[in-house]
Amino acid sequence: GSWEEPNRFGGGLYTSSTAETIVGNSIVAENSDNRNPWNDDYGPDCYSSTPGRMISEGRNIIGIKSDLCDMTLQMTDLSGTGDTPLDPRLRWLEHRVHMPLPDSPAIDAGLPEPEIWFFFNYLCPTHDQNKVVRPVDGDGVGGAACDIGAAEYWVPNYIVQVDQTDELISGLTTDFGTVDQNSAAEKTLDFKNDGSSPILVTAIELTEGFELAEPFEETEIGPGQQKSFAVRVNTSSVGEHNGEMTITINGEKISQTLAARVQEAAIGTPEPSPTPEPSPTPESTPNPVGGLDKTIYLPMVTR
16 A cells, blocks of 8 residues: 555555465565554555455464454464564565564574475475575574575574685785786685585675686585685786775675785896806926927028
C-alpha cells in the first residue's frame, strides 16, 4: 500500500483470492504498508484476502503476523505481532543481501541440511546468496544447520597475509617501499583457510597504480588449504602511488591501504679506463764468447 494508492495492501507478501503462496525457510519482516498498527488494514509483512491461500512449509520468520495474514504457522515458524514485532536481526543491505547479525534468530534455525523440494526448488540451497557452502554451524550448538533466509551466517576463520608476515587487517597499510621505474615490485597475498567450511574469494579490487600479476578468477579455498595471489606496483610512471585493495570473502569486504614510491632508475657514470702500465725495458743479451763484448775490425780496400 502507499499514500497514493491507499487501497493496496501488504508490504511483504500479498495473496489475492485466486493465488496461492507457499513459503518455507524464508524471512518476511521489517516491511511497511504505510499504515500504523491501529489501522484495521494493517498487515505490513503478510496480507491474504482469502483464507487458506497462504501456506507455510515451516522454518520461517514473520516479523508481524496480524489477523490479516491468514497463514497457518508450523511449530518451526517464528513470528511477532503488531505490538511486539519479531526483529530478524539482519545487517543493512550490502551487496544485494541482508546478512544475519551474530544474535539473529535465523541462525541455525532452518533445515538441518540442504533439501530439494517441489520441482527442484530449494528450501535450503547447497549455497547461499553469497555462494557460501551450506550448512554452517553459526551458533556453535548442536552442529551445523541451515539459517533461515537467503544468507548463511558464518564465523570467519581464515588468515590473509602479505608475504607471510603480518595478518591483513582492515585499516593497515602495506608499503612496497621505494622501487625503480620499470622494475618488478610485487608482494604475495596468501589466503589460509583454518576453518571447517570452504571460503569463497569473489573479488580482489585494486585502485590505479596497483594490479594483480595474473587475471583474477573467483576462487574457493577448502578447509586447511591455501591460495596465493601476487600484487604488484605499476612502475611505468614515477611518483607516489597510494591506493587501496579491497577483498571480498564470503560476501564480507576487507580493505587494505597500499603505498609505493617509484623513482627514476639511477644511470651510473662509466668507470675510467685503467692507465696502462709502461712496457718493461728489454734486458741486454750477454755475449756468449767469454762473457765479454768484442769489437771486430774488418780490412777496408780503397781504390
